[in-house]
Amino acid sequence: ENVPTGFPKGFLWGGATAANQIEGAWNVDGKGLTTAEVVQKATDRKNSLAMNQVTQATIKQAMADKTADLYPKRRGIDFYHRYQSDIKLFAEMGFKAFRLSIAWARIFPNGDDAQPNEAGLKFYDKVFAECRKYGIEPVVTLSHYEMPLALTVKQNGWASRKTIAAFTRYTEVLFKRYRGVVKYWMTFNEINAGTWGFTGTGAVDDQLTTNEKLQLRYQALHHQFVASAIAVQQCHKIDPQAKIGCMLARMQTYPNTPNPVDVRAAQVQDQLNLFFTDVQVRGEYPEYMNRYFKDHQIKLKMAADDQAVIKAGTVDYLSFSYYMSTVTAATEQKAKTSGNLGFGGKNPYLKASDWGWQIDPVGLRITLNEFWDRYRIPLFVVENGLGAVDQVTADGKIHDSYRIDYLRQHILQMKEAIKDGVDLMGYTMWGPIDLISAGTSEMSKRYGFIYVDQDDAGKGTLRRIRKDSFYWYQKVIATNGEDL
Numbered sequence: 079e080n081v082p083t084g085f086p087k088g089f090l091w092g093g094a095t096a097a098n099q100i101e102g103a104w105n106v107d108g109k110g111l112t113t114a115e116v117v118q119k120a121t122d123r124k125n126s127l128a129m130n131q132v133t134q135a136t137i138k139q140a141m142a143d144k145t146a147d148l149y150p151k152r153r154g155i156d157f158y159h160r161y162q163s164d165i166k167l168f169a170e171m172g173f174k175a176f177r178l179s180i181a182w183a184r185i186f187p188n189g190d191d192a193q194p195n196e197a198g199l200k201f202y203d204k205v206f207a208e209c210r211k212y213g214i215e216p217v218v219t220l221s222h223y224e225m226p227l228a229l230t231v232k233q234n235g236w237a238s239r240k241t242i243a244a245f246t247r248y249t250e251v252l253f254k255r256y257r258g259v260v261k262y263w264m265t266f267n268e269i270n271a272g273t274w275g276f277t278g279t280g281a282v283d284d285q286l287t288t289n290e291k292l293q294l295r296y297q298a299l300h301h302q303f304v305a306s307a308i309a310v311q312q313c314h315k316i317d318p319q320a321k322i323g324c325m326l327a328r329m330q331t332y333p334n335t336p337n338p339v340d341v342r343a344a345q346v347q348d349q350l351n352l353f354f355t356d357v358q359v360r361g362e363y364p365e366y367m368n369r370y371f372k373d374h375q376i377k378l379k380m381a382a383d384d385q386a387v388i389k390a391g392t393v394d395y396l397s398f399s400y401y402m403s404t405v406t407a408a409t410e411q412k413a414k415t416s417g418n419l420g421f422g423g424k425n426p427y428l429k430a431s432d433w434g435w436q437i438d439p440v441g442l443r444i445t446l447n448e449f450w451d452r453y454r455i456p457l458f459v460v461e462n463g464l465g466a467v468d469q470v471t472a473d474g475k476i477h478d479s480y481r482i483d484y485l486r487q488h489i490l491q492m493k494e495a496i497k498d499g500v501d502l503m504g505y506t507m508w509g510p511i512d513l514i515s516a517g518t519s520e521m522s523k524r525y526g527f528i529y530v531d532q533d534d535a536g537k538g539t540l541r542r543i544r545k546d547s548f549y550w551y552q553k554v555i556a557t558n559g560e561d562l
């Protein structure tokens with residue numbers, strides 16, 4: 079009788095987005111340019127990292143360009159002007175939660191301005207009020223794959239320790255302004271993406287060797303850990319009712335064969351992923367990373383009290399994205415996935431999306447169980463979904479049964495995990511409304527329940543259309559996950 083039967087009451091069903099992928103309005107109301115807005119659309123759908131690893135030279139070029147033509151994250155889907163009708167559509171689906179991020183550069187255009195930009199704050203005031211109107215809980219990411227570009231130009235973003243102070247000034251403004259308004263926060267989106275060289279870390283590598291890049295990125299990440307821990311403490315102090323989490327891109331991996339050397343390789347791969355939550359949940363650098371740092375000639379510079387700060391700033395809940403799983407082998411695998419991130423081997427038991435992301439619903443149950451065993455704090459799936467090409471049919475509709483299948487399978491496995499005893503707070507699927515892809519900056523990689531009429535070149539009416547999955551998710555929420 080101690081086995082739960084399904085999703086708990088108050089489960090946070092909803093959807094997740096990021097400022098730079100939806101807002102547009104990149105140069106209005108005092109907003110500064112962000113690191114996301116200097117990234118061009120990927121020329122190769124299956125290699126997104128290349129585009130996201132910008133250099134000081136590509137930044138210069140982008141800054142000289144005052145149009146959004148080549149930079150899709152400058153235009154988004156015009157949420158900035160359409161937030162009322164978009165949130166209304168979320169409410170129509172019955173959303174209990176809407177995850178969004180605040181664009182740091184709307185609040186501090188240069189990152190280190192003397193005063194916050196009131197017009198930027200006003201925008202989020204309105205968005206949160208709109209959510210509240212429908213009883214939708216805003217779940218807010220403080221920094222989602224972007225930061226004020228000026229900080230990157232001036233001090234190479236998170237590579238500089240000075241960025242900690244800039245960030246914590248920003249977060250203090252937010253916690254004070256939204257005390258009692260925002261109950262759920264998270265610090266850095268997919269903090270581990272810092273090792274992939276995503277611009278979100280702000281770290282720009284021109285001609286560095288592999289180990290030099292790792293050195294720079296892990297140092298930048300150390301600064302982010304400290305900044306995150308300070309933000310956690312600020313949040314608790316300013317609004318004791320609020321909860322604040324970390325956010326990991328979970329990369330569930332399996333050994334390529336039962337050969338112990340493969341099993342060990344998978345374990346190491348897993349540690350490199352769990353390192354981030356180990357620091358942010360347990361409040362300590364794990365020993366296994368000392369060895370990794372030594373092997374890669376990485377030497378982290380830490381201030382005397384950094385470790386104490388990290389220890390005092392552990393998170394209230396663990397949120398993560400889950401899209402796929404990978405396979406790890408001790409020796410270089412021949413069968414690579416064609417995934418756009420280029421990591422991990424092919425799993426013969428799984429199918430992949432058109433972007434090479436291997437679809438693995440059971441992996442979500444495994445991940446949830448592992449997290450719960452390891453950390454024993456509430457878990458929150460804040461991203462999961464299928465990027466696919468959608469067709470508008472002659473009847474003006476979008477019959478996205480493949481998306482419904484993907485989501486249904488994953489929700490079923492979450493339910494199993496809850497029955498396994500996992501404490502799961504909610505599920506905000508990724509991209510409830512079509513948006514600009516983080517990895518490739520394509521519009522045609524669509525995740526939404528709501529179709530947006532815009533193509534990769536930015537052409538289209540921006541009209542919103544409910545897909546089949548819209549009505550399906552509405553029913554899922556109405557039945558608290560019973561009718562799938």
Ligand code: P53
Nearest residue numbers: 096267268327399401465514515516517518
């Ligand atoms: P896109 C890679 C692997 C896992 C999550 O991604 C990732 C990425 C980035 O490509 O990013 C998260 O748009 C991210 C979102 C992003 C979403 O997953 O590349 O937090 O901003 O849009 C999906 O298909």
